[in-house]
Amino acid sequence: MPQSIEDNPDLERVPCVICDVDECDTVLTARDRLHGLPGEFPVVRCRQCGLVYLNPRPRPEALGKYYPSDYRAFKKVKPRKNKLGDRIADVILRSYYGYGTNGRPAPLWKRMALLPLYGLFCLSPKNSVVIPFHGEGRVLDIGCGSGKFLHFAKGFGWDVHGVELDEAAAEYARSELGIDIRTGDLMDQAYEPKSFDVIRMSHVLEHLPDPMPELRRIREILEDDGLLVVMIPNVGSALARRFGGCWFALDAPRHLYSFSRETVTRLLEKAGLRVERITQDWNACTLRQSLRYLGKERGGLLPKLAKFKRLMRLANMLIAIQRQCDVIVVWARKA
Numbered sequence: 420m421p422q423s424i425e426d427n428p429d430l431e432r433v434p435c436v437i438c439d440v441d442e443c444d445t446v447l448t449a450r451d452r453l454h455g456l457p458g459e460f461p462v463v464r465c466r467q468c469g470l471v472y473l474n475p476r477p478r479p480e481a482l483g484k485y486y487p488s489d490y491r492a493f494k495k496v497k498p499r500k501n502k503l504g505d506r507i508a509d510v511i512l513r514s515y516y517g518y519g520t521n522g523r524p525a526p527l528w529k530r531m532a533l534l535p536l537y538g539l540f541c542l543s544p545k546n547s548v549v550i551p552f553h554g555e556g557r558v559l560d561i562g563c564g565s566g567k568f569l570h571f572a573k574g575f576g577w578d579v580h581g582v583e584l585d586e587a588a589a590e591y592a593r594s595e596l597g598i599d600i601r602t603g604d605l606m607d608q609a610y611e612p613k614s615f616d617v618i619r620m621s622h623v624l625e626h627l628p629d630p631m632p633e634l635r636r637i638r639e640i641l642e643d644d645g646l647l648v649v650m651i652p653n654v655g656s657a658l659a660r661r662f663g664g665c666w667f668a669l670d671a672p673r674h675l676y677s678f679s680r681e682t683v684t685r686l687l688e689k690a691g692l693r694v695e696r697i698t699q700d701w702n703a704c705t706l707r708q709s710l711r712y713l714g715k716e717r718g719g720l721l722p723k724l725a726k727f728k729r730l731m732r733l734a735n736m737l738i739a740i741q742r743q744c745d746v747i748v749v750w751a752r753k754a
């Protein structure tokens with residue numbers, strides 16, 4: 420049975436963050452499959468806008484206990500190995516995306532000549548999200564961890580900045596990688612308005628108890644023609660629907676929201692942002708992990724496929740072609 424608010428003072432009821440009303444239906448009851456921490460959490464859908472979220476959910480001050488020390492323990496950034504794939508990526512990033520050239524892509528004839536390499540580049544799931552060099556290249560990564568993306572971008576001439584809650588990860592990036600990373604959350608930081616050409620937020624939005632003030636702050640510190648890039652799980656995908664309570668990216672109770680293309684668009688609109696496009700991130704390992712959860716729950720043959728990495732990669736690619744990935748990338752600008 421899900422816990423009731425009367426039994427557990429750590430829980431709170433919340434209205435839909437898009438509609439500001441508490442009118443919802445329970446879709447399923449989730450539990451912490453990742454760490455096995457106790458508790459059952461109703462996943463609800465707003466009757467007005469269709470937003471899927473936890474309700475009731477742990478109060479913000481009680482959320483800390485659901486992030487044990489081994490949750491996303493920070494990893495040191497490994498140097499690139501200069502393998503063939505990395506060398507191809509370097510050429511394409513410079514020629515097509517303005518990396519290392521202050522945003523100037525190569526002339527058309529050169530890009531045409533490089534088309535076969537571009538095709539190879541697109542076949543790697545690692546390249547499913549490439550942010551083109553934009554403006555003066557001032558980029559802020561919110562929830563940047565140990566600075567993997569920022570370190571990579573810095574190598575191509577981006578002016579990189581980060582915000583990270585984990586003090587150990589932030590300190591590592593500052594001292595070992597020489598990156599300006601501030602500890603805390605975005606609302607603690609005194610950035611000037613229009614400080615950034617690009618703001619990146621990878622797998623952060625779904626964790627925020629109250630995303631609206633944070634999104635409005637992002638709008639404020641973004642340059643007028645700036646770009647916001649948000650990676651989130653997609654509850655509207657075929658994978659999420661198929662796996663139900665075994666969907667890896669449900670991740671209760673850390674994921675307080677499960678957005679779809681429609682609901683994330685409405686949320687960003689409410690914050691004064693306009694969604695330009697939504698693309699697929701097929702680099703995620705959610706399919707393998709979801710199959711593992713399914714195997715633990717029901718057994719059967721299908722979950723055994725999770726151990727075949729290449730098969731999983733092929734499946735992810737086919738799912739991406741059908742635009743049904745359970746991780747999406749939302750590209751937005753100021754409205």
Ligand SMILES: [Zn+2]
Binds near residue numbers: 435436437467468
């Ligand atoms: Zn709603």
